[in-house]
Amino acid sequence: MRAVVPVLTVVAVIVAIWYAAAVWLNAPWARDMAARQDRELGAAELVVDTWSQDKPKLPAPHQVVTELWDTTVEKAVTSKRSLVYHAWVTLSATLAGFGLGTALGFALAVGIVYIRVMDMSVMPWVIASQTIPILAIAPMIIVVLNAVGVSGLLPKAVISMYLSFFPVVVGMVKGLRSPSAMQLDQMRTWNATSAQEFVKLRLPSSMPYLFASLKIAMAASLVGAIVGELPTGAVAGLGARLLAGSYYGQTIQIWSALFMAAAVAAAMVGLIGVLQRVTLRRMGLDR
Amino acid sequence: MTARALVSRAPLVAFQIALGVALVVKGLVSSGVGTALVTLALFAVWIGGTLLNSWLAARPGASRFKAFAIPLVFGLTLLAMWEIAVRGYGVSTVILPPPSAIAVRFSHSLPILWEDFVQTVIKGALSGFVIGCVAALVTAVVVDRFDFLRRGLLPVGNFVAALPIIGIAPILVMWFGFDWQSKAAVVVVMVFFPMLVNTVEGLHDTSAMQRDLMRTYAAGYWTTLFKLRLPAAMPFIFNGLKIASTLALIGAIVAEFFGSPVRGMGFRISTSVGLLALDLVWAEIVVAAIAGSAFYGAIALLEKAVTFWHPSQRGHGH
Numbered sequence: 076m077r078a079v080v081p082v083l084t085v086v087a088v089i090v091a092i093w094y095a096a097a098v099w100l101n102a103p104w105a106r107d108m109a110a111r112q113d114r115e116l117g118a119a120e121l122v123v124d125t126w127s128q129d130k131p132k133l134p135a136p137h138q139v140v141t142e143l144w145d146t147t148v149e150k151a152v153t154s155k156r157s158l159v160y161h162a163w164v165t166l167s168a169t170l171a172g173f174g175l176g177t178a179l180g181f182a183l184a185v186g187i188v189y190i191r192v193m194d195m196s197v198m199p200w201v202i203a204s205q206t207i208p209i210l211a212i213a214p215m216i217i218v219v220l221n222a223v224g225v226s227g228l229l230p231k232a233v234i235s236m237y238l239s240f241f242p243v244v245v246g247m248v249k250g251l252r253s254p255s256a257m258q259l260d261q262m263r264t265w266n267a268t269s270a271q272e273f274v275k276l277r278l279p280s281s282m283p284y285l286f287a288s289l290k291i292a293m294a295a296s297l298v299g300a301i302v303g304e305l306p307t308g309a310v311a312g313l314g315a316r317l318l319a320g321s322y323y324g325q326t327i328q329i330w331s332a333l334f335m336a337a338a339v340a341a342a343m344v345g346l347i348g349v350l351q352r353v354t355l356r357r358m359g360l361d362r
Numbered sequence: 363m364t365a366r367a368l369v370s371r372a373p374l375v376a377f378q379i380a381l382g383v384a385l386v387v388k389g390l391v392s393s394g395v396g397t398a399l400v401t402l403a404l405f406a407v408w409i410g411g412t413l414l415n416s417w418l419a420a421r422p423g424a425s426r427f428k429a430f431a432i433p434l435v436f437g438l439t440l441l442a443m444w445e446i447a448v449r450g451y452g453v454s455t456v457i458l459p460p461p462s463a464i465a466v467r468f469s470h471s472l473p474i475l476w477e478d479f480v481q482t483v484i485k486g487a488l489s490g491f492v493i494g495c496v497a498a499l500v501t502a503v504v505v506d507r508f509d510f511l512r513r514g515l516l517p518v519g520n521f522v523a524a525l526p527i528i529g530i531a532p533i534l535v536m537w538f539g540f541d542w543q544s545k546a547a548v549v550v551v552m553v554f555f556p557m558l559v560n561t562v563e564g565l566h567d568t569s570a571m572q573r574d575l576m577r578t579y580a581a582g583y584w585t586t587l588f589k590l591r592l593p594a595a596m597p598f599i600f601n602g603l604k605i606a607s608t609l610a611l612i613g614a615i616v617a618e619f620f621g622s623p624v625r626g627m628g629f630r631i632s633t634s635v636g637l638l639a640l641d642l643v644w645a646e647i648v649v650a651a652i653a654g655s656a657f658y659g660a661i662a663l664l665e666k667a668v669t670f671w672h673p674s675q676r677g678h679g680h
Contacts, residue, residue, distance in 0.1 A: 089518075100537075132537065189376055195428065196436035198405070207651045209613030210528070210612045214642050215635050219457050282444045298526045305619055313529075321532030321620050333529045340525050 082182055095134055100132040134327045142331040155311070158335050164312040166339055168228050168300040172235020179236065180292070187244070188251045188277075189269075201244055209237045210302045215302060223270025231303035231312075238299040239292035246288025250281025262297035279358060286351035293343045299337060313339075373414070400450030404443055404457045411439030427587025433588060467641040474630070475649050482627040483653050485542035486614035495606060497550065498557035499599070503587070507563040511632070515561060523555040531617040543562045548574050548617040553606035560605075562597025565591050600638040607657045611650065 105124040109116045126135040149156035220230040304314030320329035372665025383407030389398035448460040538544035576586045634642045
């Protein structure tokens with residue numbers, strides 16, 4: 076709890092800077108409009124105007140909050156104007172990709188730990204695969220999969236999968252190798268089969284690593300789903316809201332979509348954090 | 363070698379053989395001899411590559427050669443399988459061009475690729491990377507100086523580092539215009555927080571004994587910072603730099619989707635997809651992969667140099 080006061084202070088400072096920046100960035104437009112109507116703007120009027128423009132360069136925080144309230148609570152969840160609906164579209168793709176990526180990452184990690192050739196041949200390519208900016212080729216993947224007849228949720232999930240399998244592979248390889256030689260010897264003296272060794276020693280000791288990687292994978296997966304929505308022509312989802320907002324200069328819409336994405340990311344990562352605490356406590360690994 | 367021995371000695375090859383036989387039979391039954399032959403060739407190459415690698419891995423000695431050769435064989439196997447599959451099954455080049463076509467396209471459009479490389483990587487990603495990392499380093503030193511700031515900013519920074527920051531790309535494109543400045547701005551914001559969090563953590567990574575030693579030398583804040591704490595933070599800083607290097611490339615390319623002049627890798631990729639010129643898209647991907655690997659590799663080399671340089675420097679100094 077020692078951190079509450081400093082964190083609140085920092086957040087308050089950020090909000091204050093934001094309001095100030097809104098005045099600074101939106102002032103030229105406000106002055107311009109006033110000049111056209113042949114009137115002078117006083118300092119107070121200027122501030123009020125810059126905080127309540129329709130298409131500001133930087134919307135003030137309260138405008139974003141109002142928009143968020145309007146599009147989440149006031150609208151029906153099924154409406155296409157509801158941000159909850161768009162967030163759900165993105166979240167479903169994120170979760171599908173996250174599930175696939177975790178499964179793939181887990182399988183690869185087991186293979187890499189148990190099969191020497193895979194360790195030497197696959198691991199360097201797993202690392203190299205992440206230097207390819209997959210987000211950049213997202214449009215191609217979407218279009219090509221569409222051409223093959225796969226559309227909707229799956230192409231986005233594929234991009235999320237590609238981004239999320241990497242942290243899981245790296246973390247799980249580390250985790251599955253974390254038992255010491257002495258512990259492995261102990262299993263051998265108990266005449267454990269390699270399946271038993273995996274289930275009773277390697278898997279439990281990899282859990283802390285697994286949860287740390289899952290958090291990173293979830294964040295990456297959400298980014299993948301959002302970017303995957305960009306080339307589909309802005310149909311639905313948070314990415315589509317971003318793109319539509321940038322086409323029509325609806326900055327308030329962009330910012331509210333951004334905040335929704337942040338909230339989704341925080342909720343998902345927080346959920347994994349809770350799972351982590353519960354699991355590790357039951358396993359007696361909690362410190 | 364009996365089947366049982368094969369399974370226990372090389373589970374991967376056994377799996378490949380089983381899958382291969384099943385798919386060849388399926389091809390024979392449902393699509394005729396030609397398809398079955400392609401499947402057969404595909405699996406022959408795959409199993410051959412795996413066996414070669416198994417043999418290489420089992421050979422004694424020369425581990426540096428093995429660390430280089432085995433991934434190479436694996437990569438070549440994948441490329442060969444890709445080529446065979448695309449040509450053999452008659453996949454349309456609009457969906458997936460074979461590697462040879464990509465190589466031809468790459469060599470024919472070098473001027474375009476170079477122009478895009480300069481626009482996106484040098485102007486966009488690299489300048490943003492440098493500005494963002496330097497800003498984060500300076501901020502980290504300031505944050506580290508004041509404990510209140512550290513306790514307040516670190517949780518916020520950690521939170522922001524997990525957010526989909528790429529989403530601010532449309533906003534920054536609106537603010538800074540279509541040219542490379544807006545891409546650099548996106549990169550600055552993307553690399554700032556991972557770099558900040560890592561550096562602050564690193565600056566804290568000195569033991570009480572080391573700090574006490576500096577105090578007995580009557581070293582001031584700045585001396586301690588430059589002689590002890592910054593060097594001690596180097597592993598963390600390089601970790602941040604590595605994360606930032608991949609983020610920088612992604613940020614610069616994706617930001618171009620929201621508007622760019624008529625050059626740049628992101629622009630080329632999105633327009634070429636529209637024109638169904640997939641070989642050019644893949645050529646750009648090759649450029650991106652090479653640039654990304656080179657960037658990452660350069661930082662890794664620098665890290666080695668610094669880590670090597672550093673203890674020796676400490677040995678001479680105070």
